[in-house]
Amino acid sequence: MSYRGLTAALATQHGKQRAIAPAFAKALGLAVEVPCGIDTDALGTFTGETARPGTMREAARSKARLGMAAAGLPLGIASEGSFGPHPFMPFLAAGREMLVFIDDTRGIEVVEEALSEKTNFAALDLTPGADVAGFLTRTGFPSHALVLRSGGRITKGIDSHAELGRLLAAAPEGARLETDMRAHVNPTRMAEIGKLARRLVHRIATPCPACGTPGFGVIRSEAGLPCADCNTPTTLVRNLVSGCARCSHENRQPRSDGREAASPAECPECNP
Ligand SMILES: [Zn+2]
Ligand SMILES: [Zn+2]
Known part of the structure; x- marks a missing residue:
């Protein structure tokens, strides 16, 4: 189950190993190697000369695979970012960061992503x-x-x-x-990638309780937090569901902030 002493390829032309390698070394004892001569810009640029194909996850996966092939390693890491108006507060800018870890020896892909208003995107x-x-x-x-x-x-x-x-x-x-928005010239973005890397290694270090595969963690949330007055399910998050990177095992836990009810103002019955 251990990654100690192993090496993962990180495909980056923008110095992302500065933000990513320390987290992998500290939490997993896993070294990060940046293969030379790879062109991640061929998979899309922020400035739009090359459009990014497919979803963020597909782009991150292709990038990780590019690095793994170049380094000849079964382990790979890649990062993707996307910037624009905040999905819920469109007057604010937001950055979406994604990190993907691929382990071909186990046949798994572990993903962590985050949405942050901490960006200078403008x-x-x-x-x-x-x-x-x-x-x-x-x-x-x-x-x-x-x-x-x-x-x-x-x-x-x-x-x-x-x-x-x-x-x-x-x-x-x-x-x-x-x-x-390239990480090596954008310290705010580099710091956000570092934060996400710490979350990703925590997930990788968490084994599935059913099969022991690394990468167990929250994969989705479920709405339905009940109204405090009438108990009607609201659109607010009630449970977090954790899942395995390999088997179908899942477990459900209440939302992490301990909140057990929605206010009547957020209820479709009390405040239609
Ligand atoms: Zn209600
Ligand atoms: Zn499992």
Whole structure:
């Protein structure tokens, strides 16, 4: 069951081993190797020159497999991120991060994902009067790099005032500044990937109570938290369901914050 002393391939061109390797070393004794000569950008870029095929999970899986093939290892890790308006609070930006761990010796795939408002994801159209200074402050420039899109050209990894000034002076009308979401030039994103890596290794270190396979953890939630007044099931989460990466064993536990009832304001009967 142990991964101690083994090595997993991590396909990244953006230094993600800085955020991911320490968690794997500490919790599992599993080393991380970044194979050379792989092109993860071929599987999609944030700046859109290459569209990402399929779902985030499919993209992460392909990336992990690319690394495993290049390194000749049966263990692989990959990360995917996606950024846009928050699904529940559209005026906020949010980042969705996913980490996938593949173990071909056991035939399992273990996934962890998170949605976070901790992102600098933003864009600014360079119209006359645009608040460039405010944008730079808000996005954490220059510790967080920017992308300039002007005409058909995309300049990535802009991380100095001198370079930015030069590019802006030459930028045509209709140009646009965007945050660079690649992990090695975006410390906020790198930190979020590190957090997710700690959750993933915790999941990998948790064996299935039925078959002992690594990777047991929460796989979905169930709605139906009852109304405190009339007991009607609401759309609020009632239970968390944990599942195995290999067998069909599941167990159900109450939501983790200890809340046992929904308020009547959240009830379809009391507050239709
Ligand atoms: Zn009610
Ligand atoms: Zn199992």
